[in-house]
Each structure stands twice: as C-alpha cells, then as structure tokens.
Amino acid sequence: MGINGKIVTKNAYRITKTRNKTALRIRVPGGYIKVKHFTLIQSIAEEYGDGTVHITTRQGFEIPHIDFDKIAQINKKIRPLIESLGLDIEVTDYGYPAAGTRNISACVGSRICPQANNDTTKIARKIERTIYPNDFHFKVAITGCPNDCIKAHMQDFGIICTTDPQYDANRCISCKACVKNCKKNVTGALEMNNFNVKRDAEKCIGCGECILKCPIGAWSRGETPYYRMVIMGRTGKKNPRIAMPFIKWSSEDVVVGVIKNTYAFVGRHIDRSLPKEHIGYIVDRVGYQVFKQEVMEGLKLNKKIQIAENIQWHGYYYKQDNQFKSI
Amino acid sequence: MGYKLSPLAFDYYLKALRNTYRIFAPVLQKGKGKFAGTDVISYGEINSLDDIMLDRKSYFSPKEVLYPIRETLFYFLNDETKAPAINVKPILILVRPCDLNGIGKLDRVFLNNGQEVDFYYARRRELIKFAMIECVEGFDTCFCVSMDSNVANNYDMAVRFDEDNITVKVVDKSLITKDLTHADTAIFEPAFIQENKVKVTIPEVDLVTKKTFDHELWEEYTSRCIACGRCNTSCITCSCYTMQDIKLSDDKKIGERRRVWAGCHIDGFTNMAGGHNFRKKNGEKMRFKTMHKINDFYKRFNEHMCVGCGRCDDVCPEYISFSKCINKLNAIVREETLHE
Amino acid sequence: MNNPYLPDAYKILDIKKETQIDYTFKIAYEGALVGGQFMEISIPGVGEAPISICNYDDSSLEMTIRKVGNLTDQIFNLEKGDTLYMRGPYGNGFNLDHYRGKDVVFIAGGTGLAPIRKTIDHFVNNPDEVKNLEVLIGFKSPKDRLFIDDIDRWSEKNCVTVTVDQGDDSWTGKTGLITTHIDKLDLTNISEKIAVVVGPPIMMKFMLFELIKKGFKEKNIWVSFERKMSCGIGKCGHCKIDETYVCLEGPVFNYTTAKALID
CATH class of the missing domain: 3.30.70.20 (Alpha-Beta Plaits)
Structure with missing residues (x-):
C-alpha cells in the first residue's frame, strides 16, 4: 500500500504504529461540542475503527484503528463535524483541510466557571475561524483566568483572560x-x-x-475585557520551557491579530531545509525583536496595552541533565 | 385614591414626580455582577419605567439609599467639628413590603434604641417616602409570610405593575400630580403574598436557652461559613457600622470621621484594641446573627428583626441558607424542650 | 436636631504617668458623672475609643489610658494644655445605692481598677456608708501597678490586698494570681457580701467562678464589661451581646444578668 504521509497528515489522519492503520483527529475548538455529534463519532469508531476513541490532550477526539483506504468514505461522513466549526471557508467532502495548527484548547470559561473573566469557548471558536486551516504547527490555548487551568503557559500562544478591576x-x-x-x-x-x-x-x-x-x-469588572498573552512555551525533547509574558492589557483584536501575523512571520523565516521547524525555535533563531516587530505590524493597538521590551525564556536543555548520578 | 396608567402615562407621572423627588428603585447594573458577563440588581436612581427591574429580587437591599455604605459624620477643622450637608431633595423609594418592614427595623435601631436619635439616619429618613411595589408571588428564597412581613401598610403610595398598565394607590396627597388627575381612576388595594415556598418556624423566644447556644449546630457553621459578610451587606435590616477617622492634613488639624457598614460576619467586628476578640469562630458569628435576627431583637422591640427577604440565602457563596438554619434551630429547641 | 456624634474639644489639665504604658489624663470637664461610666475620646483623623472615667470633681475628670494602639499612641504624644475630643458620658456606671450599708469587696485586675477607682474612693472617704470595705487588686507585675498613692491611702484604714502575678527583686508584697487571694478576704458573712469585679475577660471568668464556688450569691456580684463600645448610643452594634447593648444597659451589670449574656 502506498500512502503520501504528508497528505494524510494534513488531512488530520496520522501514521500509527500499526501498519496500514491510521487514526482520525477530530477538532473540538475550546473543547466545546454539541453532543449530537457524538453519534457520528461513535458510528465512525464502530464502523471503521475498533469502537474506541481517545480524548486527546488538546481536547479533541482521536479515532484509532482505521484502514487507510477508508479515509475517503470517512471524510464524506465527517462533514457535519467540520461544518460545526463554523469556519468561513467552504466545507467539502474531502475532510479536514489542515492539521498542523493544533486544536485550540480552552478551559470551561465563564459559561460555567466563577473564576473566569471571559467566555473562553467563544474566543476559541473565534480564533479557530481566524487561523484555521493554516497548517503551520501552532499550539494555542485560552484560559479564563490566571489560574491557567488549560496550561496556556505550555503553548506557543497562551491567552489569559483578564479584567481591569x-x-x-x-x-x-x-x-x-x-x-x-x-x-x-x-x-x-x-x-x-x-x-x-x-x-x-x-x-x-x-x-x-x-x-x-x-x-x-x-x-x-471593567467594561472591556483584557488579555494577557504568553508566548513560545513548549514541551519536546530538546528545550522544554514555559511561555513568557508578551503582551498584557491587550484587546481581543490585538491578541488574535498577533497569532494571525505569526503565520506570515513563520512563512518568511522558517527553515525549509528541515523536515519541520517549530515556531519557538524560529523565534529563538530570528530573535524576539524581529518577531515582535513583524507580528505587531499593522495592528491597531488599544490604549492600555503593554508589550514586553525583552523576553528571556527559561526552561532547560535535556542535554544539561548532568545532575543525575547512578546509584 | 387609585389611578390606572398606561406605561407612557406612568412615565409622565414619574417625570412630574422627579421635579420634587429623587426616585430610587431596583435597577439592573449591566455587567456589574461579580462573575464575568453577569449583571447585578441594586437600588439606583431611575428616570423611567424601563429602568425599574422587577423580574428578579435585588441583590442588595434599598438600605443604602437611606443609610449610605459610607457616610461622613463630620469634618474636624482646628477645634471645630462640622457635619456635612446632604442633598435635601425628597426621595421616593420603590420597595417591596418586606423591605418596607425591614426599614422599620432600621428605624427601631437608629431612632428608638436608647435615648439618642441617630442624627444622620433621621435627617435622611425624613426626606423619604415609600412607593410600595405590590408583591404577590415573591421569589424562591423568600419567607416573608413566616416573618409576618408580607404585609405593610405604612406606604405613601402603592403600585401594581401589570403588563399593559400600572395601577397606583396614592395615600400621600402630595404625590398626586396633574398627570394623575387626568388618568382613569381605579379602585386599587394592593394584595399581599399569602404563602411562600419557604416557610420557617421561629423557636419561641423564651425557649431559647444557654443549651441552645452551646448546641453543636453552630459547629457546623464554623466549618461552612467563611465569614465573607455578604449576608450582612445584602440584608435590609443589618444596621451595624464602624467608625473611621481619616487624616486630611499632615498637621492633624483637618480630619474626617465617617462611618461605614460593618457586620458580625465581617472581619474585625469584635476585635478590641489590645487584641481581644469576642467571637472568633465563624459558628459563633452565625449564632450571634441568628439570635439577633430571630430572638434578641424581639426581646427589645417585641418584633423580630429578620423580615424573610431571603437575600442572605441568595448571596451566600457557601450555600448557607438562613431559613434552613432557623428551622434547624427550631427543631433543636423543640427537642430540648421535650427533654426538659 | 441634636447630633450626638459631634465631640467637643476639652483641655488636658494634667498628665500623670502611672506605668510605662498607662497614663492618667486629667481633663477640664463640668457635668454630672457616675464612676464607671465611659467617654468616647478621640483625636481628629486618628480615631475614637471608649475610656472609663476613673475620677472626677466639679471641674475635671480623669481617665487612665493604656497605650495599646494607634489612637492611644497618639494620645500619649499629647501634652498638658493640648486638647482632646470627647463625647459622653455613656453607660450606667456604678450605682452607689447597690453597695450602701453592705459588706463590700472591690476586686480589680489590672486596668480594671480604673473604672472602679472613683467608687472605691467614695467609700474610703465615706466609711460610714458601708458596713465593711475590702479591696483586692491584682497586677501582672510590680511595675504594672496603677494608682499607687491612692492604694496607699486606701490601705490606711481598710483591708486592701495587692498581689502581682510575678514579683521582682524589689517586690516585698504578695504574689500569685488574684484568684488565689480570695481566701484572705473576710468571708464570715459570705451570703450577704457584695463583690464588684472588673478586669480582663479571662480574669473575670476565673474570679466569678471562684466567688460562686466560695459561696457568694450571684445577685450580690456586680461586674463591669469591657466591650468595643464605639458609638456609645446603641446604634453601631459593636458592644451588643444578646439583646443587651453594653453601652446602654452597662457596662455595669449584676451577675444574674451578666452570666446570661453570651457573645
């Protein structure tokens, strides 16, 4: 069987450890989904998979044990799921148009949580509409308050909802x-x-x-909601680190605009000789000042906004793990 | 004298009244609820019928209209003291019967307790007239009927708000304006709610003993109550306050003394200079409040303090229900009495 | 309309240092007073506090103030000739008729001596008014003693016991908690004997317990309550215990009333 790994991956199917078997990743922006879609997810899992789903770390669903040759059939069926994202693009029978930009995760937000300063679900869906189907590998999460239950600090873009008391x-x-x-x-x-x-x-x-x-x-609460954005947090095998504050007291437009502009920034600076260069490493290479200048370009800044002069990311390199001794 | 007014005519009437009165009513404060995207209903000055919020109970009571949260008592200047003047334009407040009765309890404390009349309360109180909002359904947490405060008759005007029209009964003739004389007359006596969903039985005042005070019930509240004070600030009858002195000049010659609302559940209420504190445990605070509301106020004034507005139930972040507390207490007192 | 909240400025006539932290302020004042009543004293912009009247005559009153907080710190900075704001008097004070013709013991712990000082003085000066007069006073240490001259004067013709919880090198008097000295009182006619007890909450608690145990009748015991009287006129709620406002009905209570008051 011949498979174009790049194409299926972009179509939100992944190469799995079982030969000839794939897994479908279903986007659930903000972790918010109407339960009527569960029957569709269930039927795909039962008909094409092994009757199970995995709830992903980013609040999506992953249906495993699917035969690659069933992708076309499944893509037709999942149309309502893609339509439910409320995107501005035309939905087709060919499945998800991109998968690089990961599902936008969000805590439960002010629809439920008393701590939350804003409707994170609504914001997640708005950002999804703005940035999807871009395919660069971005991780975005929105959290309702600085408790940061969604771990915005582990994202490329972590949006923390705030209020000006x-x-x-x-x-x-x-x-x-x-x-x-x-x-x-x-x-x-x-x-x-x-x-x-x-x-x-x-x-x-x-x-x-x-x-x-x-x-x-x-x-x-002040009349206008504000946002703090922390950026370039990451996990990974090289240099895990927590995201650092980039802007505070920002308007929603600026926060969304920054993410949008970052796609163009990555387009300009990504090292295409590598199989994949992650945004955080691009910023490391290009420098924060260039990043700042380019992503803020053309954005109408609200009056209260403050932008970090410099950012020093901490974190550590696994290769520096020299404090361990064998027993 | 009764009149039936269209919403438009009522607005004209309000407008005419506003020449003489500042009119206060429950209003929706958009976005001012503590949780994001929520509103709060509290008393505010109104201009028209649309400003009046009647669908839900107000979170805060009308108390703040006649007893400001913060009030300057006087300024010091060298060796002189001077009480500030207040806006002397008369006030008309739209209140439900429970709150009207609740204001009667404030009157007891500020006007009738001890020899002295509270100057500040009295001078504002004299400016106030009441438009009683007819209330026949109440809300989920109300228990005014059990507290004998569902009926009030000391209003200057009563108002019934229907979908299509507003009926008013004017008792105080000075509230009759030209707009009313042009309106249809109507026979209108306000009705009063006769039964609440919540009912309480107050333990007989004399049956509450030291044993009741020592009951483990109060321990339960020590573990549940966080002493945030919301029950005090939302209560129509809580009247306690604390003095504050503010230095306005460095040489200490100019200063201000004011009072601010305080309460038995609010931190520091019984702290004395030197560090002694009389009610440390939150259960003791709860006991103090409960006894004040449904036992000892009665011993002083022959009427209970609590009017059963249920706001303390509505606002408690720990879901402590005062009506449940009263009923639990009653069960305990009955049990104790049986075993005597 | 009378505004009971407005204080007046009064002149400080004299300041006497009783201990490191207790000063007695003599203030020009004309008006009817009863020992055990209190004044609300204040400094503009600093605060107001209830202070017991410990002595008075036709043209002045005295208050012994302990330095325990911001306001009292500032009051201690005042000098003779300065003014202090006051309003009052408030409270019932000690009704002398309750003690006239009786065998009375005044029991005071620490600053609790201040509110009863005037009453003790009255009976020391008018010995015929009481059948028998005794005074039992406890202080923390010798250097905490108040009204030393008065105590010496009282001791001339009366049985006055002064004890300190903890003595020092120069102390030759009695030591031990005040409650351990009850036995030294004349207890021959205990069922008729009157006790007036004033002191810190913990001292009051143990003293009352001991007196009842010894055989004092509850109706023969009088106490004065320390609470956070703030308005002094029954409005602010700070001193309220049960249905009782200490500022209005107290601070002096018969023990039969006092024992039923639960905070």
Whole structure:
C-alpha cells in the first residue's frame, strides 16, 4: 500500500504504529461540542475503527484503528463535524483541510466557571475561524483566568483572560477581604491606605479575585475585557520551557491579530531545509525583536496595552541533565 | 385614591414626580455582577419605567439609599467639628413590603434604641417616602409570610405593575400630580403574598436557652461559613457600622470621621484594641446573627428583626441558607424542650 | 436636631504617668458623672475609643489610658494644655445605692481598677456608708501597678490586698494570681457580701467562678464589661451581646444578668 504521509497528515489522519492503520483527529475548538455529534463519532469508531476513541490532550477526539483506504468514505461522513466549526471557508467532502495548527484548547470559561473573566469557548471558536486551516504547527490555548487551568503557559500562544478591576471607594467597607486574598493568593497588588484600597497597577494581573471576594460590590469588572498573552512555551525533547509574558492589557483584536501575523512571520523565516521547524525555535533563531516587530505590524493597538521590551525564556536543555548520578 | 396608567402615562407621572423627588428603585447594573458577563440588581436612581427591574429580587437591599455604605459624620477643622450637608431633595423609594418592614427595623435601631436619635439616619429618613411595589408571588428564597412581613401598610403610595398598565394607590396627597388627575381612576388595594415556598418556624423566644447556644449546630457553621459578610451587606435590616477617622492634613488639624457598614460576619467586628476578640469562630458569628435576627431583637422591640427577604440565602457563596438554619434551630429547641 | 456624634474639644489639665504604658489624663470637664461610666475620646483623623472615667470633681475628670494602639499612641504624644475630643458620658456606671450599708469587696485586675477607682474612693472617704470595705487588686507585675498613692491611702484604714502575678527583686508584697487571694478576704458573712469585679475577660471568668464556688450569691456580684463600645448610643452594634447593648444597659451589670449574656 502506498500512502503520501504528508497528505494524510494534513488531512488530520496520522501514521500509527500499526501498519496500514491510521487514526482520525477530530477538532473540538475550546473543547466545546454539541453532543449530537457524538453519534457520528461513535458510528465512525464502530464502523471503521475498533469502537474506541481517545480524548486527546488538546481536547479533541482521536479515532484509532482505521484502514487507510477508508479515509475517503470517512471524510464524506465527517462533514457535519467540520461544518460545526463554523469556519468561513467552504466545507467539502474531502475532510479536514489542515492539521498542523493544533486544536485550540480552552478551559470551561465563564459559561460555567466563577473564576473566569471571559467566555473562553467563544474566543476559541473565534480564533479557530481566524487561523484555521493554516497548517503551520501552532499550539494555542485560552484560559479564563490566571489560574491557567488549560496550561496556556505550555503553548506557543497562551491567552489569559483578564479584567481591569474598577474600585468604587464609596461602596468600600474596608473589610480587607480583597487585600488579604490578593496578598495570600495573588501578587499582593492591593493594600489599605486610609481605609481605601490602593491598587498597584504594575503588580495587578487582572485576575478579578478582588471582585469575587468583595462582599459589597465595591470592586466590579471593567467594561472591556483584557488579555494577557504568553508566548513560545513548549514541551519536546530538546528545550522544554514555559511561555513568557508578551503582551498584557491587550484587546481581543490585538491578541488574535498577533497569532494571525505569526503565520506570515513563520512563512518568511522558517527553515525549509528541515523536515519541520517549530515556531519557538524560529523565534529563538530570528530573535524576539524581529518577531515582535513583524507580528505587531499593522495592528491597531488599544490604549492600555503593554508589550514586553525583552523576553528571556527559561526552561532547560535535556542535554544539561548532568545532575543525575547512578546509584 | 387609585389611578390606572398606561406605561407612557406612568412615565409622565414619574417625570412630574422627579421635579420634587429623587426616585430610587431596583435597577439592573449591566455587567456589574461579580462573575464575568453577569449583571447585578441594586437600588439606583431611575428616570423611567424601563429602568425599574422587577423580574428578579435585588441583590442588595434599598438600605443604602437611606443609610449610605459610607457616610461622613463630620469634618474636624482646628477645634471645630462640622457635619456635612446632604442633598435635601425628597426621595421616593420603590420597595417591596418586606423591605418596607425591614426599614422599620432600621428605624427601631437608629431612632428608638436608647435615648439618642441617630442624627444622620433621621435627617435622611425624613426626606423619604415609600412607593410600595405590590408583591404577590415573591421569589424562591423568600419567607416573608413566616416573618409576618408580607404585609405593610405604612406606604405613601402603592403600585401594581401589570403588563399593559400600572395601577397606583396614592395615600400621600402630595404625590398626586396633574398627570394623575387626568388618568382613569381605579379602585386599587394592593394584595399581599399569602404563602411562600419557604416557610420557617421561629423557636419561641423564651425557649431559647444557654443549651441552645452551646448546641453543636453552630459547629457546623464554623466549618461552612467563611465569614465573607455578604449576608450582612445584602440584608435590609443589618444596621451595624464602624467608625473611621481619616487624616486630611499632615498637621492633624483637618480630619474626617465617617462611618461605614460593618457586620458580625465581617472581619474585625469584635476585635478590641489590645487584641481581644469576642467571637472568633465563624459558628459563633452565625449564632450571634441568628439570635439577633430571630430572638434578641424581639426581646427589645417585641418584633423580630429578620423580615424573610431571603437575600442572605441568595448571596451566600457557601450555600448557607438562613431559613434552613432557623428551622434547624427550631427543631433543636423543640427537642430540648421535650427533654426538659 | 441634636447630633450626638459631634465631640467637643476639652483641655488636658494634667498628665500623670502611672506605668510605662498607662497614663492618667486629667481633663477640664463640668457635668454630672457616675464612676464607671465611659467617654468616647478621640483625636481628629486618628480615631475614637471608649475610656472609663476613673475620677472626677466639679471641674475635671480623669481617665487612665493604656497605650495599646494607634489612637492611644497618639494620645500619649499629647501634652498638658493640648486638647482632646470627647463625647459622653455613656453607660450606667456604678450605682452607689447597690453597695450602701453592705459588706463590700472591690476586686480589680489590672486596668480594671480604673473604672472602679472613683467608687472605691467614695467609700474610703465615706466609711460610714458601708458596713465593711475590702479591696483586692491584682497586677501582672510590680511595675504594672496603677494608682499607687491612692492604694496607699486606701490601705490606711481598710483591708486592701495587692498581689502581682510575678514579683521582682524589689517586690516585698504578695504574689500569685488574684484568684488565689480570695481566701484572705473576710468571708464570715459570705451570703450577704457584695463583690464588684472588673478586669480582663479571662480574669473575670476565673474570679466569678471562684466567688460562686466560695459561696457568694450571684445577685450580690456586680461586674463591669469591657466591650468595643464605639458609638456609645446603641446604634453601631459593636458592644451588643444578646439583646443587651453594653453601652446602654452597662457596662455595669449584676451577675444574674451578666452570666446570661453570651457573645
């Protein structure tokens, strides 16, 4: 059997360890899917696979043990799943148009979670519409608050929803609930000053905890939601590292625009002699300043936005694992 | 005197009243709920019928209209003290019967407790007239009927809001404007809710003993209550406050003393200078509040403090239900009495 | 309308250092007072606190203030001739009629001596008004003693016991917790004997327990409560215990009432 690995991979099927068997990866942006699609997933798994699915680390489904020659049939059937993504492109009978940009994952967000500052599901779907079917290998995740349950810090682009807390001194009863909590659980951005709460805007990460803790509504959410974006976190066999803050107090447009612009950046700078060069390594090679300049190009910046002057990524190289000794 | 008004006519009526009164009602504060994308209903000044939010219970009570969350008592200047002037334009508040009765409890404390009348409460209270919102259905957590506060008669005006029209009964003649004299007259007596979904039985005041105070029930609340104080801030009858002194000049010659709402569940309420604290455990705070609301206020004023508005149930992040607490307490007291 | 919250400025006539952290402020004041009542004293922009009146005459009153926080720190910076803001008096104070003609023991722990000082003084100066007068006072250490001159004067004709929890090299008086000295009182007529007890919460608790155990009748015991009286006029709620507002009905209570008060 002859298979064009590149084509099937781009079609969201993967080469598996079992000869002649593939696995289909179903995108579920934000991990949000209507259950009516479960019957379709079930029928494909039962008819073409082994009756199982794997729930992927990025919140998608992977249906294993599929024969390669069934791809065309399956592609026709999964049309409703692709349609459910609500993309601006025309949906065909040929399956997923790309798979390099991974499923956009998101925590449950403000539809359910009291901590969340925003509707992460909605944002995930919006970003999916904007960047899919680009095929470069990007990992994007959206988390509702700086608790970062979705691990935005392990992504190429981690979007953290924030709020700009508004303080109404006339409602404040000086109970210190916000101050104590911020000190204990967040960054200690709040302190009491003459019975009023003083917020250090530099220390504030916009988590919204003060709003949640306030028993009297002296703290409330600002009208505009804001985002913090952390970038170029990664796992992998070479240099795993946590994503670092790139912009804060950003508008949604800027956050989305940055990701969109990064595709062009990668297009310009990727080393095509390699089988695959990952975005984080491209930024390492090209330099943060070039990256910053190119991805911010043409974006209409909101007034409150702050952009990192420099970024120093930490992380480590596996090859430096010299602190181990045999017993 | 009763009148039937179309929504448009009612708006004209409100407009006319606004010449004389600032009108307060429950309003939807868009996006101001604590959770993202949520609203909160609290009392605010209104201009028209559309501003009035009646579908849901207000999260905060109308208390803040007549008893501001923060209020400057006076300024110091050298050796002089001076109370600030307030806006003396009369106020009309739209309130449900439970809240109207609740304001009666505030009156007890601020006007009738001890020899002194609370100057600040009294001067604002004198400006206030009440438009009672007819309330016949209540909400899920209400237990006003059990608390005898479903009926109120000390209103200046009563209002029934129907889909197509608004009926008003005006008791205070000064609230009759030209707009009303042109309207259809109607015979209207406000009806009152007769049964809530939630019912409580208050343990007989005299049967509450030291044993009741020592009951393990309160331990349960020590483990559940986080003493966030939302029950206090949302309550129509909680009236406690704390003084704050603010230095306005470095030489200490100019200063301000104000009071801010406080409460038995709010941190530091019983802390004394020197470090002693009288109710450390949250269960003790819960016990104090419970007894105040349904036992000891009665001993002073011959009426219970709690009006059963149920806001404390609505706002508790730990899902502690005050009505359940009352019923549990009643069961305990009955049990104790049987075993005497 | 009368505004009960507005304090007036009063002149400090004298400041007497009792201990390192307790000063007695003599303040110009004219008006009716009862020993055991309290004033709300304040400094603009700093704060207000309830302080017991420990002495008074026609033109002045005295208050012994312990340095325990921001406000009292600032008050300690004041000097003779400076002004202090006050409003009051508040509370019931000690009703002398409850003790007249009786065999009375005044028991004070530490700063608890301040509110009863005036009452003790009254009976020391008018010995005919009581059948018998005894005073039992406990301090933490010799250097914590208050009103040393007064105590010496009282001791001239009365049975006054002063004990310290912990003595020092120069201390030749009694030592041990105040509760261990109850036996030294004249307890011959215990069922009729009146006890007035004022002190920190923990001292009060053990003292009352011991007195009842010894045979004092509950109705013959009087206490004064320390609470966070803030408004002084029954509004703010800070001093409320059960249906009782300490600022209105107290701070002096008969023990039959006091024992039923649960925080």
